[in-house]
């Protein structure tokens with residue numbers, strides 16, 4: 001396959017064919033993120049994208065899942081995306097699931113009819129980054145959108161019949177805004193009720209602007225118990241019936257998984273046990289992005 005620069009995908013797309021339909025992220029401005037820093041956002045030539053699926057067809061006899069990269073595939077025109085999805089159906093008919101990241105702005109540029117069309121052509125799930133349900137936190141990290149816009153984008157994805165997977169980042173409010181971050185994020189999740197909720201924990205890599213703030217003493221990272229406290233407050237206030245909850249990324253200090261709201265009390269009890277010292281946290285050495 002032909003790739004431009006570093007390629008990222010959600011953990012659940014580990015076995016998917018990845019094809020870049022755009023390069024980079026159209027926002028590329030979040031101060032905690034270095035994923036696409038070396039890339040200027042642009043669309044790949046449609047012919048090149050289509051050719052990649054033909055190359056993949058020649059290379060692999062069975063392709064079950066496809067992830068459309070990079071950070072912002074939905075920034076392509078709906079007409080282009082429809083051609084890409086139809087081409088996947090024609091060349092890789094056994095594929096059962098096509099997914100992509102969707103930035104809030106890219107989703108909000110689409111009409112409900114356009115999203116429904118993409119769903120009907122096989123785009124089954126969108127990964128959306130909430131990061132925080134607190135506007136002060138989003139402003140501080142230059143997310144470029146408000147909580148309400150992100151929630152509306154998530155609701156549009158669900159209304160179109162696609163699955164919605166949403167992530168937030170523990171610790172993103174630092175020690176100053178952790179309560180607002182926890183409560184706002186619980187509220188945003190409750191309003192979207194995503195099919196999948198993923199919690200990562202903030203850690204630094206690549207000399208991001210937020211890392212520089214931390215190095216200058218202007219932003220405080222949470223300790224492992226503080227992250228547990230923040231997660232507990234978030235879970236105590238979440239109402240997201242049916243959401244599959246995961247906080248088992250390599251960046252997390254504690255591994256948590258369950259289905260909301262059914263497992264909420266058990267998840268909270270695990271966090272309380274950790275806060276009481278009955279459970280240990282992952283050491284910094286084993287954490288990774």
Ligand code: SF4
Nearest residue numbers: 025028029030033071
């Ligand atoms: S929108 Fe996502 S990919 Fe783009 S800079 Fe922000 S966190 Fe990174």
